[in-house]
Amino acid sequence: MKNYKHDGSCTVCNEIRDGFVCLHHLKSRGSGGSDDSYNLLPLCHWCHVTVHNIGLVSFAKKHESVKSFLLRNNWELCSGKWIHQANNEEVLNGKK
Ligand SMILES: [Zn+2]
Numbered sequence: 224m225k226n227y228k229h230d231g232s233c234t235v236c237n238e239i240r241d242g243f244v245c246l247h248h249l250k251s252r253g254s255g256g257s258d259d260s261y262n263l264l265p266l267c268h269w270c271h272v273t274v275h276n277i278g279l280v281s282f283a284k285k286h287e288s289v290k291s292f293l294l295r296n297n298w299e300l301c302s303g304k305w306i307h308q309a310n311n312e313e314v315l316n317g318k319k
């Protein structure tokens with residue numbers, strides 16, 4: 224898990240803690256995920272820990288704002304995976 228400085232606020236709770244939010248890679252860099260904005264979800268430290276604990280699929284189910292971020296960025300939920308429509312990237316559960 225890596226922290227990036229970012230001037231936005233957390234997608235889930237709108238908080239900025241310690242002056243920065245993390246940019247969570249929806250598709251992890253380890254599996255070839257890019258640094259493009261569609262793949263980066265701005266989260267505060269605590270929400271970031273949570274997405275790593277429960278995985279993206281459950282996280283998006285719990286938080287409407289995360290789901291709308293994904294849909295806005297061309298991700299679509301197909302049989303338990305988030306699939307990026309333009310780039311054909313997929314996130315199975317996003318657990319790491
Ligand atoms: Zn992350």
Ligand SMILES: [Zn+2]
Nearest residue numbers: 233236267270
């Ligand atoms: Zn948060």
